[in-house]
Amino acid sequence: MATRRKFLENIAISSIGVSLLSNPTSLLASPKEIYEGPMLRVAIMGLGSYGTRVAEAMQDCKKAKLVGVISGTPSKITDWQSKYGIPKKNCYNYENFDAIKDNDDIDAVYVITPNGLHCEQTIRVARAGKHVICEKPMGINAEEGQKMVDACKAANVKLLIGYRMHFEPKTVHVIQMRKDDKFGQPKFFQGQSGFVIGDPTQWRLDKELAGGGAMMDIGIYSINGARYILGEDPIWVTAQETKTDPVKFKEGVDETIQFQMGFPSGAVANCLSTYNMNNLDRFFMTGSKGWMEMKPSTGYGPIQGRTHKGELTQPHVTHQTLQMDGMAELIFNGKQPIVPVDGEEGVKDMKIIDAIFKAAKTGDKVEINI
Structure with a gap:
């Protein structure tokens, strides 16, 4: 028994030696990186x-x-x-x-x-x-x-x-592809943002507290997404509102708005914002040399998507974790994300929303000066 045990020990030691020879850095594996900067x-x-x-x-x-x-x-x-x-x-x-x-x-x-x-x-x-x-x-x-x-x-x-989303890995990858001219000249963007909202007494359906309805809550994703996927700001909008339940969606609280945006390059966007339809979380863009599609495109769970180059495989990390670490870096070190997250960026989206509401109300094509 002792001889057999010694034989097995020798085999184990030999195996470890072979492993070290094939991977001499295995004993030097670095511990998990510890952050020592400001919190x-x-x-x-x-x-x-x-x-x-x-x-x-x-x-x-x-x-x-x-x-x-x-x-x-x-x-x-x-x-x-x-x-x-x-x-x-x-x-x-x-x-x-x-x-x-x-x-x-x-x-x-x-x-x-x-x-x-x-x-x-x-x-x-x-x-x-x-x-x-x-x-x-x-x-x-x-x-x-x-x-x-x-x-x-x-x-x-x-x-x-x-x-x-300005910190989400798959989104960042697609934006970088656009910056690297992998899509060529972006031509068309489609954004679909919506779900069926529940409790009719919640603040999101109160004009004073929400400032509107679906557009403020979910439509803003298609607005912001069009801007970071196309890489420019719109110069005009048109919009059409549909309301099937005026009791739930009172005056000034939008249920469904379809809107179109035009951009300086000639690119166009066609988007849908709604509180009355599910399964609407999709971005699509086509350019002169390629295309991208993300579905879901902005939800909390893993974003999924593909481009003409193949599937997006970047790892999922909880969005808000990445966001807060990224904002800490911005505040302390001035490190900017791939798309700004400052107040000026927020004002741009608000100007577009103001124009969309105006276009939906008047039926006119509304010019935007961002």
Whole structure:
């Protein structure tokens, strides 16, 4: 038995030796990279479903950390304190959060409240001397968006908009392909963004809080997507609105809008924004030398797509994790994503939305000056 054991040990040692000879660096495998740079300390304002999604994603961030909360619901604050280890001194409500100006533990506030509250809240955060990350759309119109940009500039703080797709690997790859002329001259973009919305009493169907309906919530993805896939800004829009349920979708709350955009190069886009149809999350673009298709194109789950070069195989990482780490790099090191996420970028989308609403209402072709 001892002889057999010795024989097996010799075989094992020999196998290890062969492995080392064939791969001499195997014993030198580097440990998981440890980040030692500055940490962006973030307070989340608005502890609803998307705020929760961001909080969960931030648990995997290397460069950003959840350290505070702002909410109008005391029970949510208590729950988040317990779940995320947030100290009481970093907890605020909507009346007293101006006091964050005296809190050195918070660098930035992520505003994730209804659209109609973004402008006032962003300006208050800026005046408190904190960087602002504001969920899109940044406001209910371009005028509000510009006020937010001006307030943050005056306070010398950053204003970033929650464009998570600007950090998503497959999306970034396609944008880089366009920049590298792999598609040739982009000619046509199609964006389909929509789902059937549920609870008719929710704030997304309240004009004062949402600023509109499907266009503000989901249509903005096709607007922004057309811009980063084509690589230019539109100069005109036309639009047509369809409403089948005026009880659920009251005056000023759009149910379905089809819209078309024209670009300086001659490229055109044809898009659909709706709260009345499912299975609509698709981008398509064709150029003079190639094409791309993404479906789903903006959903939270893994993005899927292909181009004339083949399937997109970049790994899926939770979008909000990449976004928050990317924004930390932007704030601390000035590292810009492939497409901007600043307030000016948000204002451009708001100007287009304003023009789409005008075109849908008047039936006219509306010129855009971005």
